[in-house]
Amino acid sequence: MSTNSLLSIAGVRIEFGSEDEPLVAVRDVSLDIAPGEVVGLVGESGSGKSLTCRSVMRLVAAPGRVADGRVTFDGRDVLAMESRELRAFRANDVGMIFQDPFSSLNPVFRIGDQLMETLRANRGLDKAEAKAEAIALLERVGIPDPPRRLLAYPHELSGGMRQRIMIALATASEPRLLIADEPTTALDVTTQAQILALLLKMRDDLGMAVLLVSHDFGVIAQVCDRVAVMYGGHIVETGPVEAIYDNPQHPYTRALLESVPELESAGRAQPRAGIPGQPPELGEVLPGCVFAPRCAFAQPECLTISMDLAPVGPAHACACPVRPFAPVGAVPAAAVPRSTEA
C-alpha cells in the first residue's frame, strides 16, 4: 500500500467453520498504520475488530483462520513468517495488551518475575540488568515505588496498575507498534483516562504506533489520529478523527456517535436512541450493504451495492454510496456501481 506505512492490512478475510461453507467474520478489511500514528478501530461487539487486530499478530484462535489477504509489517509478510521469525516478530516488533488486566498476568508469579522473564527471554539481559530494566519499565509506566511492586503478585494490584504492568510488558522491547485490544473497557473512567494518557505518552517517547480497538467512541476520540469504523466484518468508514467525529458520512457511524451519551444530556429527559435491530449473525449472508436492515436511510439499491470504500474527503472514505449526510449537490460516491462482493 502506501510506501510509508508501518503496518498494512490488505483485503483480510477471517473465516470459521468448514472450508466449504465458511462462516465469515471479517471480510476484505484493509487498514494502514504509519509509524507513530494512533489508529482507532471502533465498532460494536462482534463486528470483527478484535479478530482484525489479532490477525496482525497471527493470534486468531484455532477454528478461525485468515483465509485471504495480506498483513505486511515494515515490508515483511507476517502471514508467511515461519515460526522462529514469527516469534521474534511478536517479541520485538509488536506489543499487545488485552481487555482484561485481571487475567492477563499469570497469577502465580510476582510482577518482577514476569517482567524480568520477558526481558531475559526477549532481550537477552542477565539477571541484574533485567532487574534494573524492570524497575525502569515500571517507572516509565508510572508505577510508584517500583522496587516494592516487583515483589507484588497480580492480585495485590488494582486493575489500572495491572494494565500499566501489561503495558510495561508489551513495550519491554520497545516495539514499533502496540496493539491495544479494548485496554480500558474493564477499568473505571478516571483510570481509563490515565491509561489513555499513558499510551499517548509512550507513543511520544518511543515513537510507537498504536492500534487501539474500542467500542467506545469517547475513548477513540480522546487519543486517535485516525479512525476506522467496523460493522458486520467490514470497515464502513475510515478517516481522520475530526472528520469522522464532525462529519460522519456513513449512517452507521452517525448512529454510533449518536448513541454515545453526553454529559449535557444528563437530567434532560432525552434518552439516547440506540440503533434498532441486531448486528448480523456470524455466517449470515446479507446482500448488498450489511447495515441496510438497520439503516434509517436505506434505499432499495442498498441491497445490491458493494461495501467498497469510496473517498468522500481528504483521507476520508466511506462505504455508503447513498450518502444521506453529504452536502447538497454532492455527487453520490458510487457513481460506478460495482456488484462483486469482496
Place this chain on the structure above:
Amino acid sequence: MSTTVPLTPAAPVAEATAGHRRLHRLRGLPTSAKIGFAMLAILVLAAALAPLIAPYGQNQLDFAQQLASPSSSHLFGTDDTGRDVFTRTLYGLRVDLLIVLFVTYIAVPIGVLAGAAAGYFGGWVDAVISRVVDVVVAFPFFVLVIAIVAIVGPGVKGVIIGVPLAGWALYARLARSEMLVMREQPFMLATTALGYTRRRAIFRHAIPNLIRSSLIYSTVDLVVNMLLLASLSYLGLGAQPPNAELGTVIAQGQSTLLDAWWVATLPGLVLVAFGVAVGLIGDGLSDGKLRGGRS
C-alpha cells in the same frame, strides 16, 4: 534505556520483604493444616533419625522379654520374640515413608507432563494420551500391583514398579482438564503475544498454575499408597520379614492380638497418625488460603 535508579539501597529491603512473605504464606494456613504439618514433621523426623533414636536393634531378639507390655524401657512393648516394637515401628516407618514418597512423587511429574501436553496440544496427542489414561484408570489398581508382584516376585519391588505405573494416570487426567481451562486464559494468550516459546509458555506459565490440584490430590494418594504398601506386606506380598515394615509388624502382631494388643495396635496407630497428618495438610491446601495462590 539504561537505568538511573539507585538500586543498591532498595535491594536489601526487597530481599527482606521476600523472606518475610515466604513466612507469611505458612502463617496463612488454617490451624488444621499446621497441626498436620507438625504431626508429619514429627513422624518424618522420627523415621529419619531412627538409627539414632531407636533404643534397640530392629531384629534384636530378647527371649527374656517376650510380649512385654509397654513400659519405660519398651515404649511400645515387645513382640513374641522380644523385639522392641517401638524400634521396629521407627524402622518400619522409615522404609514405608521412603517407598511411599518415591512411588507417589515419581508419578506426579509424569502424569502432570502427560496431561499438560494432552490439554495444550489437543488433537491426536490428546487422543493418544487420554486413551492410555482411560485404559490405566479402568484397570483395577490392586490387581495390577499384585500382577506385577507375581511377575517380579514378593517384595517392595512390585510396589515400586506397579504403583507409579498406574498412579500417573489420574494426575494426567487432572492436569489435562486444568490445562484445557488454562489454555484459554488471557495470560496464556499474552505469552504468545510476547513471543515466548511454547516450551516456556507450558513449563513456566501453565504448569505452575495447574500443579496445585495435583499436589493436593497427591496427599490422598500418599495415604492410599501407604495403606497399599502396608496391606501388601500384611498379605506377605510386600516387604519381607525379618526387616521391619509397618505392614509386616502389624501382620506379625495379629497372632498375639488377644494376649498383647500393643504389637499390632501401636504401629497401626502410627499409620493412622500419618494418614491424619497428610489428610489435614491436603485439606488445608485445598482450602485455598495460601497467600499468592488462586482462591
